[in-house]
Amino acid sequence: MKRARWQTAIHGVAIAALAAGLAACQPEPAATATAPAVEVPASAASAPAAVAPPVVAAPVGIPAALQARADALLAAHRQMIVLMTGERALEAAEKRAVSAVGQQLFHEMQERQQALIAQAADMTDPAAVAGLNALLDRIESEPSWFDADRLAFKEFLSELSTRYSQAQSLSGLKLGRRASEDLAVLAEIEQAYDRELKDVFGRFAQRGIEPKREKWADYVAKLQGLYSREQILKDFGAIVPYTQPPGGAKEKDSADAREIFGTSLPAKTVVLTFDDGPHARHTDEILEILKRYDAPAIFFQLGRNLGKLDAQGKAQLSATGAAAKRVLAAGHVLANHSFSHGMMAKMTDDAVRVEASETEALLDATGRPQSTLFRFPYGARNEAKLSTVEALKLRSMMWTVDSMDWADPVPKSIADRVLAEVDKAKRGVILFHDIQGRTVQALPTVLDQLVADGYRFATWRDGKFVVSASKKAAPDDGVAATSGDTLYRESHALVIGIDKYARWPGLHHAVPDAKAMEQLLVTRFGFKPENITALYDDQATRANILRALNEKLTDGKRVKRDDRVLVFFAGHGSTRKLASGRDVGYIVPVDATLDNLPSDAISMPQLQEVAEALSAKHVLFLVDACYSGLGLTRGGAAQGNKNFLTDNARRIGRQMLTAGGADQQVADDGPGGHSVFTWTMLQALSGKADLNGDNVITGTELAAYVAPAVSAIARQTPAFGSLPGSEGGEFVFALPVEREGLSGDSLQLDAAASQVNKRIDQANEQAVHAAATPKAAKAAKAGPAAVEVVVKNLEGADTKLTMPAAAPLTPRVAAQRANDRGLQLYRERRYDEAEAAFTEALKLQPRFALAANNLGFVYFKRGKPVEAARWFEQAIDMDGSRALAYLNLGDAYLQAGNDAKALAAYTTFVGLAPKHARVAALQAWIATPDAAHRPSLPPTNS
Structure with a gap:
């Protein structure tokens, strides 16, 4: 290492040149707002590969494995600096994560050093010596590195100097001397960086660094352009959660002093708690299970599920609230879980006081003996909110074992998780929820095993835990499992796809489109196969289509008031102009002639008559064909209602979404062998059309997603509106929870389909942005906002669709x-x-x-x-x-x-x-x- 090469860097960094050099080695910018991801180069199997440097071209002559290990060591060095800079000023939770990951990263740096040194051990191999000299060339003169980057190789250079000073060859001796010279320059760099380096590395190991250097901030700023603390933590398996229990671990060790965690329970003792009830059905099912095992429990109730206070402040219990009385009659404890299940840590003290006191009044109305227990929703609280509920003589009870029954759909998995956690701690407060069927199914397995293992159950009375006597396991008596509530009693569908027309031009994708829709309805949205009528090609005659519409779907014995009906048609559409100048649209059956639409095709007025005759609550027509002349009536769905699903259940809905207008053709060359319209609709129903994030897709949201997307990538403008007889109700698709665990078997779209989907998403983002008003933009900053999109209605005019803002999510x-x-x-x-x-x-x-x-x-x-x-x-x-x-x-x-x-x-x-x-x-x-x-x-x- 020639001193002249570094002299200017020691006395002052040439920022412009170094910035250009670093820019050349930065990874591609990420497509999201998160920290940039850093790719890992291929490295030898014996070297850890947790972090990787930005990749630059290696000087000629460096063996690939040596290059990879050197680059990985530099990356770890840089990441350690980014990770630890400002560590002392971090909040406690992030500081703990940074400390833990810092220890891992430090030890990995040590391993990398050893791997690099081990590769330099063969002093007799001329090729090895040549490779090491090439590496030193890079360490000494790589233009994209800061001088502080080279400090990553101090131990490596020291080892080279020691080993090769004893070499038997001239080339080896020269290598040892060169490493010694480089170490001398490193000493000056270390002196310049003394204070900063000691602050970063001093807590992990003694490195003998003394002096200091200015412009450390420039170096750190450049590294923070390559890495972020959050990404480094994540690479090491650590993510700092948004909320932490006040006081962290120390609080749980306080033997239930202020808040109750169950740490003072005797060994092999648990407390069963159930949140968010009462529920009209599942609470009673859980009571029956608890009775079989003679197990007491604490039910943390929501005030809104119990009832309400009238104008005079008197508690009025609801029908659901009556379940709370049955909880009491069974000998269990009723406790306070707030009125609305809001994020109380973000509420005012007065709001928290009202939430807690109103629920107390409703609990008192059940006839319960006085209880002092309170549980913060989500466990989110702070000192002020704790003090507020304590002023009401209530005491916070938390949990130590989360069943995760809210996320895991598999009862056995829920049970296994609880049993594993209890086995670790040997005691604790278990969190369940009495508002879903999977908890009902998992609970007997948990209780059976706990009883078999000799655990006892405790409850809370008179300010202390009370432990019940042990009981033998109860035999399984086949308590029936139940499923969650559904939005509709039954779901019915008529699916039609026609490619092989008798007289009209043949199509290529209509039948695959219809079959894909049929499969989606069954597998994703729970339509029963026996409730779906499918007519493909020669089955889709005019007579068969009308028979299915008029007999199967308008039959009051099959289709009830609380049902939904979906009709999907993929085929030809046509438009006929009447003498009055008005257009009438038609869907074309497989047996229609070319010149007699009134007698051979099915007109929109006929479909409107069918829609009005249906007894189902909500009906949606999805028509992958282009025409006009639909004669629609009043339309928008009820918007802005906070209780949308409840309100929507009372309103009749008759909606239609079509692929385009009379002068347009369906784009039949979309991804996956589908038309562009159907492909976009399938993607929308995968979850993309949930524009307001409330986990349901309404007919309006489906149109708001599909229409601008199809218009952006094909020469057609989908249209949407309500049919006669509609009262503003919305057809609703409830999105199922995704349970897929990614693995090598997980399917992906091909590159072309992925690119189309990206264009579709961009088109929708632009449509939402274009329709946004200044008022909506301002509201969005304050929280969830309504979503607006402009589309064509079924008469060809522009109309604004509005999706109400979703309630804040837990x-x-x-x-x-x-x-x-x-x-x-x-x-x-x-x-x-x-x-x-x-x-x-x-x-x-x-x-x-x-x-x-x-x-x-x-x-x-x-x-x-x-x-x-x-x-x-x-x-x-x-x-x-x-x-x-x-x-x-x-x-x-x-x-x-x-x-x-x-x-x-x-x-x-x-x-x-x-x-x-x-x-x-x-x-x-x-x-x-x-x-x-x-x-x-x-x-x-x-």
């Missing part, structure tokens, strides 16, 4: 939505955005095993197996029953070159999922003890 629901969004983005190969969505889910709900697995798989997909393994391990720690996480963990370890850990992970996976398609290949791999002779595993989707 963290658990918001986390599930973020995970669902991440899955959708992953399928479209939009990895930056998918990573951001899964990260958001984990910030909202830190122990969300599904999101942890999915975040890990995004890392794996991007060639970062070490980081991926960290998240798969997190998912397993959160929920050890998730077989796919073990499979993914094995794949990640195998890709990282750690066969031993891959073997352990695969072995567990085979035991958990013996029928999985990959089990046979894995068993053969596991059964071969010699790693060199193991069969190759089939490639994963990585």
Whole structure:
């Protein structure tokens, strides 16, 4: 290292040149607002690969493995600086995460140093010496590095100096001397950076750094352009959640002094608690189960579920509130969970006081003995809110075991999670919810095992825990499982697709379009196959279509008032102009002639008559054909109502969405063998059309998503409106919760389809932005806002569709939505955005095993197996029953070159999922003890 090369850097950084150099080595900017992702270069299996540097072209002569390890060491050095800068000023939760990850990163840096040094051990190999000299060339003169970057190689240079000063060759001796000269210059750099480096590294190891240098801020600023603390934490499997219990771990260790966590319970004792009730059905089912096991419980009730206070402040219990009296009669404790389940940490003290006191009044109306227990919704509270409820003589009770019955649809998984957590702590307060069927199904398994293991149940009376006597396990008496509430009694559909017309031009995608819609209705939205009439090609005659409409769908015995009906047609449409000048639209059956629409086709007035005759509450026509002349009437749905679903259930709805106007043709060349209109609609119903984020898609939202998207990518303008007889009701698709755990079997769209979807999303964002008013924009900053989109109505005029703002989401629901969004983005190969969505889910709900697995798989997909393994391990720690996480963990370890850990992970996976398609290949791999002779595993989707 020639001193002249660094002299200017020591006395003052040439910022412009260095900035240009760093820009050349930065990764591509991310497509999201989150921290930039840093790609990992290929590296030798023996070197850790948790972090990677920005990639620059290596000088000629550096062996690839040596280059990779040197780059990885530099990346770790840079990330440590970004991670630890300003650490002392962080909040407690983030400081703990930074400290934990800092320890990991520091030890990995040590391992990288050792790996780099080990590769320099052969002093007799001329090629090795030549490669090391090439590496020193880069360390000394790489123009894109700051002088402080070179400090990453201090230990490496020291080892070279020591080893090669004893070399027997002239080239080796020269290498040792060169390393010594470089160390002398590093000493000056260390002196210049003394204070800053000691602040960053001093807590982990003594590095003997003394002097200081100005312009450290310039160096840190450049590194923060390459990395962010949040991304580094995430790479090491740490995400700082949005909310933390006040006081953290110390508070739980306070033996239930101020708030009750159950830490003072005797060993092998648990408290069963149920939140968010009472529920008209599930609360009674849970009471029956508790009776079988003689297990007491505490029910934290919401005031709004109990009833309301009249104008004089007197409590009026509702029909649902009567269930609370049955809880009391069964010997359980009723407690306060607020009135509205709002985020009380963000409320005013007066609002918190009202929430708690009104619920107390309603609880008193049940006849309960006085209780002092209160549970903050989401566990979100602060000192002021604690003091507020304490002034009402209430005491906060939290939990130590979260069943996650709100997120996990599998009762066995819920039960396994609870039992595993209880087994670790040997005591605690368990959080369940008595508002859903899966809790009812999981509870007997939990209680049966706890009783078998000798656990006792406790409750809270007179200011202390009261422990019940042990009881033998009760036999299973087949208590029926129940499902959650649904929006409709039944769902019916008529699906029509015609490609092979007798006299009209043939089509190519109509039948596949109709079949895809039929499958979607069954698999995603719960339509029963026997309630769907499908007419394809020669079945779709005029007589058969009218028979299905008039007999099956208007039959009052089959279709009831609380049902919904969907009619999907893909085929030709046509328009006829009457002598009066008015247009009449038609859908064209398979047997229609070309010149006699009135007698051979089905007119819009006929469809309107059918719509009015249907007894179903909500009807939606989806017509993938172009025509005009629909003669619509009054239209908009009830908007702005806070209780939208309740209000909507009382309103008749008759809606229609068509592919385009009379002078247009359907674009029949969309992705996946579908028309553009149907493809866009299928994507909309995958969840994209939930424009206001309330987990349902209304007919209006479907139109607001589909119409601008199709117009942007095809020469057609979909139209939407309400038919005669409509009272403003909305056809509603309730979105199912996504439960997919990403793995190598997860399907993705091809590149062309992904690109189309991206254009569709951009078109919708532009449409929403164009329709936004200054008032709406201002409201959006304050919280959830209404969404507006301008589309064509069924008479060809512009109309504004308004989707009311959704109510604020609970963290658990918001986390599930973020995970669902991440899955959708992953399928479209939009990895930056998918990573951001899964990260958001984990910030909202830190122990969300599904999101942890999915975040890990995004890392794996991007060639970062070490980081991926960290998240798969997190998912397993959160929920050890998730077989796919073990499979993914094995794949990640195998890709990282750690066969031993891959073997352990695969072995567990085979035991958990013996029928999985990959089990046979894995068993053969596991059964071969010699790693060199193991069969190759089939490639994963990585």
